[in-house]
Amino acid sequence: MDQLEKCPANYVPLSPITFLKRAALAYPDRTSIIYGHTRFSWMQTFKRCCRLASSICSLNISKDDVVSVLAPNVPAMYEMHFAVPMAGAVLNPINTRLDASTIATHLRHSEAKLFFVDCEFIKVASDDAINLLVSSGEPTCTSPLVVVIDDIDNPTGSRLGELEYENLIRCGDPDTEPHQLTDEWDPITLNYTSGTTSAPKGVVYSHRGAYLNTLALLLQWGVGTEPVYLWSLPMFHCNGWTFTWGMAARGGVNVCIRKTSAADIYSAIMAHGVTHMCCVPAVFNMLIEGSSILMEPLPSQVHVLTGGAPPPATLLEHVGKMGFIVSHAYGMTEATGAALICEWQAQWDLLPADERARLKARQGVSMLSLADVDVKKQNSTDSVPRDGNTMGEIVLRGSNIMKGYLRNPEATAKAFEGGWFSTGDAGVIHPDGYIEIKDRLKDVIISGGENISSVEVETVLHGHPAVSEAAVVAMPHPKWGESPCAFIVLKGDRMENIVKEEDIIAYCQKNMPRFMVPKKVVFKDELPMTNKKTVIKSELRKIAKGFTVVLEEKSNDVREHLPVWLSMMSKL
């Protein structure tokens, strides 16, 4: 048996780059990209990527060099997901919402050699923070060369230096043989995560991991032949949750749009028969609000994959009636996008809407690209019981987990401690095997030995008619160690004159177990947010740390901790 060796016929390194050449051969004349009046076929996209790869090589870019790009979902951004690794380099897509100084930090940390900038972002790229880096350089890194991506459909003529994207394509050789990948463990992309607490970390994907998660997500979301995929999710988010490569694998149509507005989304759906799109939950609200512009119903159902936060029941019902079929996935940059997906079961169709939403809000079962997923008791290697109740940390293991954090061996070692990737998310396993996230592990409030999910308390608070935003963190408690403290933004101005702290607490007492009720409510004009629109809870925790709870003499301790009380009752 052992004498059967690998050879070029039976062992080819796994890479999503192979999907592009296959698409050119298997679907040569099918549309690959639609952007305004610009259309390409898969053969054209392949040839354009070959040309770009050859031009990138001619700029002295060599294996494992980083090529950064700051661009919205335009054709160039899509092509670079193939052309850059075809040149042997590593693609680093930068979040377009970042400020110049953070972008400069990423460029410096990644030691980018080339920096592609869309015409819309020339102003940002001309900022001193970047300009200084680009022109002067530091001893540890070569200054990146800037290439402007002008709008292909509506050229602006804006430039920043000499190099321009379409020019690179024109000068490239369409028959160039792409860089021959010899090791599927080689890096393909570099995606910076902006943690809510820590400094940004550069997550490196391998060709192998990208290949495996791309195919698994296509399969598990049920993306059939000939999808028409709308780029409503930025490609800079985990390489578009791998659908950059996935559309080549399926020979699908990429409908590129520069802005994610309701008008642009609806007009793309009506014009091109969009079948699939991904988005964060905020986009649903935009779609509902903007639905008045729709003059007629959607031409056919649109499958939407969402993640980040579980979609609420009312929202699911509303968009469902409009023709959007929502699937729910859970993931993170470190897991090459999706790690869990809430695979729908036909029997659930018969349940009432709120029950269906409750099931759909669960993060679900593991991707087939993961070898293993588990929920571990805190500070233990044991799994939590499959009771839908006991919280633990979600840990992952498999070939779709990142190679590690670039130039950060400490963070890498910490993330992989114990042979698992620690997600930092607290979750439960339901008896049917589906996993549900309850909170970020560090946001869990431990009160008298009970775990309180801050997210669950926030969900109840969001149900109060006067509450616009709510964030719950731990505050010190003399008896229970920690107790919940709520920070609330009310709807409309001057609502504080009408809604008082005691009203909110009374509302909570009616709608959640007593031990979960916030002991303090703080009204604010706005909550501190990251550029990804998540609340920076560390700042709120700092404030809450200063609060003290005065113990009331008549505090009904046992009833406050209902589970403890129940367990005592059962012993009587």
Added chain:
Amino acid sequence: MDQLEKCPANYVPLSPITFLKRAALAYPDRTSIIYGHTRFSWMQTFKRCCRLASSICSLNISKDDVVSVLAPNVPAMYEMHFAVPMAGAVLNPINTRLDASTIATHLRHSEAKLFFVDCEFIKVASDDAINLLVSSGEPTCTSPLVVVIDDIDNPTGSRLGELEYENLIRCGDPDTEPHQLTDEWDPITLNYTSGTTSAPKGVVYSHRGAYLNTLALLLQWGVGTEPVYLWSLPMFHCNGWTFTWGMAARGGVNVCIRKTSAADIYSAIMAHGVTHMCCVPAVFNMLIEGSSILMEPLPSQVHVLTGGAPPPATLLEHVGKMGFIVSHAYGMTEATGAALICEWQAQWDLLPADERARLKARQGVSMLSLADVDVKKQNSTDSVPRDGNTMGEIVLRGSNIMKGYLRNPEATAKAFEGGWFSTGDAGVIHPDGYIEIKDRLKDVIISGGENISSVEVETVLHGHPAVSEAAVVAMPHPKWGESPCAFIVLKGDRMENIVKEEDIIAYCQKNMPRFMVPKKVVFKDELPMTNKKTVIKSELRKIAKGFTVVLEEKSNDVREHLPVWLSMMSKL
């Protein structure tokens, strides 16, 4: 970049075995297997496989040892696809249609250590040829131990020695940790191919190849969540075209049946709501002939994947009306099952039935698990033009190609010559990228420099109302080198008195280019067949070698070779 090392969290060897544990965790209570009155859940199947793996280990089976099995599509056969590799061993499923002496050859060649025999095949396994091997052994191999698989639903009590399958399961440890795979290149199964001309060869699959082709085929056939899969295709055919592992990946239901009769297939479809099944084309005829037993229409559409021969138009129309949606794939043992699949395009739905059938008869586009597929000109490294006309050999390259032939370095080296796996099939590439097989390369008849596909001539012959079977091979021709010779079995007795050689030739002259018309027609009572029901053309070629064609003085040579004539015309 290069300092990011593999670790247990981010690099796990690819293996379809991981699908089983995942199924137990993600779909614990869903039905895994239905067989008569026997039903298992995925948790039960996982535990049974763990028990069996631990029992196999306790029989002193060690890594890379071969475990053979001779069984129909019963639950044990399914479980062994996981339990045997979970014990670190290699599963060798034996074709149940083989005679005892061929089975003995396989057992001897594979040096099988364990031999599982279904109760139905005890008689075959007791044959002298096997018995001698099992009891005496040869110096180079240990005698395999026999384990009888009794019918789990209807035990017969038949035994052959001491070991019995359910007993092994009972004695095994359900909490045993499966063998820890450290290298995805390790062998998982061994499948013997029975070539029509050469000795059987043992094709070895790696865990990696099995994993990759399983997921690719699920995706490309569009197997969604919760499939109900009917085992109408033997699991000993390329491990059931990888759907053994595939059903675990999808948490589907395996409907196991002992016999593939129309009655069993229809009753399984009616009782269990079958959604998917695979079969060779002969099964369609069985389904059509047996459809009279159907008292009501099928409960819902059944997706059928077929391969081996392209499905004819009339058949597709007929079974389509019955509720079977047929997809067409092409593969071979060496490619871990499917290599190409005819991905359907929505625009083709609008075409007339015969045109749809013509498109569906094409073998299609490559599996995503293949890195590359090409059609090479004979004795050349050049590809054929994409004109749908020029024949060449189909060659494949990718990680789903076998590790090689067991203990046959010459055949392995020959198969992988030039860095490609040579399929031995002659095909064309259509301008839209779809590949179509025209013939086995060695069955192509080269007449005056023109390639004649024997299959195309046979297809025309099958259209003659009196023809039951037809096979076309080359016979020597004094002027053109080779010319076609047809062997024909007529429908019903004594038809030779009515249909004559000249009638067949006249029919051909009306229905094909003149250069393709057989120069000789031989009537036979039956054609020589392999146990896989393919014609043994080598025997017919031997007969045809003895024939001679007498040149007629008035032979219209130019018109006989229409393409040559046309090319001459164009020069005038």
